[in-house]
Amino acid sequence: MAAVTLTNVIKRFGNFEVVHGANIDVADGEFVVFVGPSGCGKSTLLRMIAGLEDISGGDIAIGGKVMNDVEAADRGIAMVFQSYALYPHMTVEQNLSFGLRMNGNPKADTERRVKRAAEILRIDELMQRRPKQLSGGQRQRVAIGRAIVREPQVFLFDEPLSNLDAELRVQMRVEISRLHKELGVTMIYVTHDQTEAMTLADRIVVLKAGNVEQIGAPLDLYDDPANRFVAGFIGSPKMNFLKANVVETSNSAAIIELVNHGGARLRKPLSEAFPAVGAEVVLGVRPEHFFEAGEGDCDIPVKADVAEHLGSVSYVYANAGPEELIIEREASRQRASGDHFTVSIKAERALLFDKAGARIR
Amino acid sequence: MRTQNATAYRFLTPYLLVFAIFWIWPIISSFLISFQATRTVPWRFAPTFNWGRLVGDPAFYNALKNTLLILVIQVPVMIALAIVMAVLLNSPLLKARGLYRFAFFAPVVVGEVAYSAVFRLMFSLDFGIINKLLESVGLEKIDWFSNVTPAMAVIMIAVTWRWAGYNAIIILAGLQSIPEDVYEAATLDRVSKLKQFFYITLPLLKPVIVFCAVLSIIGTMQLFTEPFLITERGGPGGGTETLGLLLYRQGFRSLNFGYASAVAYTMAGLAIAITLVQLWLTREPK
Ligand SMILES: Nc1ncnc2c1ncn2[C@@H]1O[C@H](COP(=O)(O)OP(=O)(O)OP(=O)(O)O)[C@@H](O)[C@H]1O
Ligand SMILES: [Mg+2]
Numbered sequence: 320m321a322a323v324t325l326t327n328v329i330k331r332f333g334n335f336e337v338v339h340g341a342n343i344d345v346a347d348g349e350f351v352v353f354v355g356p357s358g359c360g361k362s363t364l365l366r367m368i369a370g371l372e373d374i375s376g377g378d379i380a381i382g383g384k385v386m387n388d389v390e391a392a393d394r395g396i397a398m399v400f401q402s403y404a405l406y407p408h409m410t411v412e413q414n415l416s417f418g419l420r421m422n423g424n425p426k427a428d429t430e431r432r433v434k435r436a437a438e439i440l441r442i443d444e445l446m447q448r449r450p451k452q453l454s455g456g457q458r459q460r461v462a463i464g465r466a467i468v469r470e471p472q473v474f475l476f477d478e479p480l481s482n483l484d485a486e487l488r489v490q491m492r493v494e495i496s497r498l499h500k501e502l503g504v505t506m507i508y509v510t511h512d513q514t515e516a517m518t519l520a521d522r523i524v525v526l527k528a529g530n531v532e533q534i535g536a537p538l539d540l541y542d543d544p545a546n547r548f549v550a551g552f553i554g555s556p557k558m559n560f561l562k563a564n565v566v567e568t569s570n571s572a573a574i575i576e577l578v579n580h581g582g583a584r585l586r587k588p589l590s591e592a593f594p595a596v597g598a599e600v601v602l603g604v605r606p607e608h609f610f611e612a613g614e615g616d617c618d619i620p621v622k623a624d625v626a627e628h629l630g631s632v633s634y635v636y637a638n639a640g641p642e643e644l645i646i647e648r649e650a651s652r653q654r655a656s657g658d659h660f661t662v663s664i665k666a667e668r669a670l671l672f673d674k675a676g677a678r679i680r
Numbered sequence: 681m682r683t684q685n686a687t688a689y690r691f692l693t694p695y696l697l698v699f700a701i702f703w704i705w706p707i708i709s710s711f712l713i714s715f716q717a718t719r720t721v722p723w724r725f726a727p728t729f730n731w732g733r734l735v736g737d738p739a740f741y742n743a744l745k746n747t748l749l750i751l752v753i754q755v756p757v758m759i760a761l762a763i764v765m766a767v768l769l770n771s772p773l774l775k776a777r778g779l780y781r782f783a784f785f786a787p788v789v790v791g792e793v794a795y796s797a798v799f800r801l802m803f804s805l806d807f808g809i810i811n812k813l814l815e816s817v818g819l820e821k822i823d824w825f826s827n828v829t830p831a832m833a834v835i836m837i838a839v840t841w842r843w844a845g846y847n848a849i850i851i852l853a854g855l856q857s858i859p860e861d862v863y864e865a866a867t868l869d870r871v872s873k874l875k876q877f878f879y880i881t882l883p884l885l886k887p888v889i890v891f892c893a894v895l896s897i898i899g900t901m902q903l904f905t906e907p908f909l910i911t912e913r914g915g916p917g918g919g920t921e922t923l924g925l926l927l928y929r930q931g932f933r934s935l936n937f938g939y940a941s942a943v944a945y946t947m948a949g950l951a952i953a954i955t956l957v958q959l960w961l962t963r964e965p966k
Binding site: 369370371390391392393396397398400402404405406407408417418421422465469 | 859861862864865866867868869870871875879880883884
């Protein structure tokens with residue numbers, strides 16, 4: 320088992336830099352998820368850890384040993400590809416044992432490892448089939464099995480569930496979580512699905528355009544995002560962002576005016592930084608943090624545009640002025656489109672960001 | 681629906697008519713002719729006349745031997761060469777890929793007569809560049825066209841030159857359909873590039889290679905131009921005469937259409953038989 324440490328890791332394709340100095344520490348046995356929008360460099364980072372992609376700058380260490388110039392096969396990692404990358408002409412059993420057989424691993428040991436992997440993933444029945452004859456979920460299991468057979472110190476997953484349907488995705492998510500507990504090894508998992516990140520991770524690394532935006536436990540990122548990007552990316556439905564101006568500051572708070580909501584004002588206690596009077600800021604409010612009129616510190620009237628009732632929760636898409644708000648309330652259940660009603664914002668349940676997106680605390 | 685079909689067939693009639701007259705009928709007709717004695721006027725039905733002669737004809741066995749010899753040496757060498765060329769073409773290190781692809785394919789486009797003439801010239805005893813090269817490295821020059829073995833070699837080299845690139849392009853398409861991540865997975869499995877080639881690339885290319893082999897076998901069974909033009913009608917002394925050449929000699933020089941038809945059907949039958957054996961040997965396991 321091993322920790323993975325990325326120090327100032329840079330990746331360039333030609334002159335085009337796609338990862339700009341990433342610093343990430345993955346502890347031994349930890350489950351870390353890299354999450355971010357498409358093209359932000361998640362796969363590139365993972366492939367650099369795997370040794371499938373050269374490192375343009377910085378160091379990658381696994382188990383305390385710098386791996387920059389170590390062959391992929393010698394890094395003690397195993398990777399599960401988004402497309403499964405199974406050997407199409409081999410049976411499941413041959414797929415699992417191929418690497419070991421090619422390296423002259425003792426036959427008995429190979430058999431033992433294959434058997435164990437098959438048991439863990441419950442694919443014993445499928446051993447003589449070819450990938451073509453398997454469903455998506457079964458293929459994914461075989462791909463994971465091939466990783467298990469290598470008995471790696473670190474598992475790398477690149478969007479392993481994105482080709483599965485919604486139901487299977489949930490099921491496999493649970494399986495991967497179980498696998499992590501069972502094997503107790505370090506896992507690094509790439510996804511652009513924040514739900515997967517939230518449910519699987521011990522810690523999440525949020526990436527944007529080749530930069531690490533924030534690293535933290537799922538709920539820490541949810542409750543205390545470092546910037547507007549993380550706030551918007553983590554959480555579903557997304558956080559609402561309300562444009563505001565600072566109208567007054569004291570030594571412990573700022574009073575802001577919500578520009579699109581009839582000049583409603585909110586006093587936001589602050590402790591670290593104080594924006595200038597007149598500065599444009601953004602107030603972030605999660606859908607479930609709208610309260611009934613009068614319960615919070617600032618009431619804003621809205622008009623329900625569309626109401627979605629999912630059973631356990633209801634969402635109201637309220638088109639209040641130019642800003643569409645998503646509101647999740649118990650009371651949303653009674654709302655129908657066209658309703659006018661008032662919601663309330665609590666200062667301690669709202670986050671303040673400056674114009675550039677940095678958090679103001 | 682019915683009237684639609686009828687209309688469709690009416691439109692197809694001209695084509696079907698031409699197809700029947702110039703394609704179907706000759707096939708049937710030559711089959712029938714192969715059972716007739718065609719050296720007498722009028723032709724008469726004599727089922728064993730041609731086929732009986734074929735079974736005992738040393739010229740036929742000579743042509744058959746030459747054809748099969750070319751087949752078993754030239755086709756495997758060419759396919760192997762084509763695979764190597766395709767792998768090189770597919771290499772990410774290669775610059776100006778399009779140029780090479782065109783260069784490899786170009787021989788097919790060159791006119792048969794022109795290319796044969798060039799090969800004759802290249803291998804000519806006193807003026808050929810090949811002998812000049814041999815002499816320049818201190819080897820004896822070879823009289824390519826006066827002896828059977830070198831003459832056969834020239835034919836095989838010529839056919840290989842002409843068709844290897846064509847097959848390489850087909851195999852390249854097969855190579856490019858193998859996903860990159862399968863190789864990455866193998867790399868992580870610590871499988872060397874060479875083993876990846878033998879355990880992943882070749883098995884996955886099998887259908888394409890079989891396709892190329894079948895095309896090449898059919899082509900070589902009908903080999904005609906090269907022995908006709910390069911080694912001057914199967915010379916020296918019939919040493920490079922192929923079945924195609926025998927057919928031509930019997931049919932169009934001796935005007936013995938019955939015997940030529942029997943040879944033609946033998947060629948087709950052999951091509952089909954070899955292809956079936958080939959397909960059976962390389963069938964996908966169930
Ligand atoms: N081989 C390459 N050559 C040039 N640019 C590349 C190469 N591979 C990736 N890139 C670029 O690097 C950036 C990051 O790509 P990467 O595949 O890591 O994104 P990602 O976060 O995995 O996205 P996705 O969620 O779509 O898989 C992208 O802008 C991409 O265009
Ligand atoms: Mg990716």
